[in-house]
Amino acid sequence: MMSCILVFYLAFFGILPQAPDADVLYAQREQIASARQAAEIWARRLKTNPRDYDAAWKLARAHYWLGGHAPETERKRFLETGVEAGRSAAAIEPRKPEGHFWMAANMGALAESFGLRQGLKYRGSIRDALLTVLSLDPAFQQGSADRALGRWYFKVPSLFGGSKQKSEEHLQRSLTYNVNSTSSRFFLAGTLLGLDRRAEAIAELLRVLDAPVDPAWVPEDREFKQQAERLLVTLKQKR
Known part of the structure; x- marks a missing residue:
């Protein structure tokens, strides 16, 4: 008791x-x-x-x-x-x-x-x-x-x-909901590389690095920034 x-x-x-x-x-x-x-x-x-x-x-x-x-x-x-x-x-x-x-x-x-x-x-x-x-x-x-x-x-x-063209269309559309999306911009960079648009891809990767971190997606944003940094290093080495 x-x-x-x-x-x-x-x-x-x-x-x-x-x-x-x-x-x-x-x-x-x-x-x-x-x-x-x-x-x-x-x-x-x-x-x-x-x-x-x-x-x-x-x-x-x-x-x-x-x-x-x-x-x-x-x-x-x-x-x-x-x-x-x-x-x-x-x-x-x-x-x-x-x-x-x-x-x-x-x-x-x-x-x-x-x-x-x-x-x-x-x-x-x-x-x-x-x-x-x-x-x-x-x-x-x-x-x-x-x-x-x-x-x-x-x-x-x-x-x-x-279809890389359809890939680009969908990724560009996703950016209308969040222009700073690190995932959309990182994926878009990959698609642009697949379309042989290297300069545009590099610009997207730099935008990933510059994007503010979303408080709801901190771990994911951090990982996409790290991936973007590594890919930029690789692309510079291939010049």
Whole structure:
């Protein structure tokens, strides 16, 4: 009885430790342990309530991050479960963009990182999901669907529907939602190099370096700036 009273008073006065906040943990995702913990919280929520839309799409987003930053042996598993979490979110709320987008993002990471077979497996599904996001909310996450479609058209061989011209169109459109997007400008630089427009590509890479950091995407912005810097060094060496 006394222990119950003690717990009550500790809780009343805010002395008991609070349950960790998954959103706060995810904001610290550069620390892989924090990203894992956030994913575990959302996974438990989704297991408790399979109709928890926020838990489903946030789990897909967390697994996308982990699929690119966890130890190599774990990455494919994270991305595959990220696809399933995104698919669950899209089924729960088909008229909202988050599930479709993060399902496509995880598929895209699998396609880029794990060979031709994965690329062929997901090629059509990625494009369809991103077109769905465009139809629902083209401004979602500062034009993320156009940005990802720009990358899709760049990476997919022309025989299977790829087009560097369409890649440029989508990436330029994504910049209308955020002119300082480091990801859009970095991807655009790659497309311009593919179109043999080296000077324009270098200009885009310099814009990546000059762009302000978005508080919501600090880790991603930092990584794109690092990639831009490395690519600029490579291009200068090839003069």
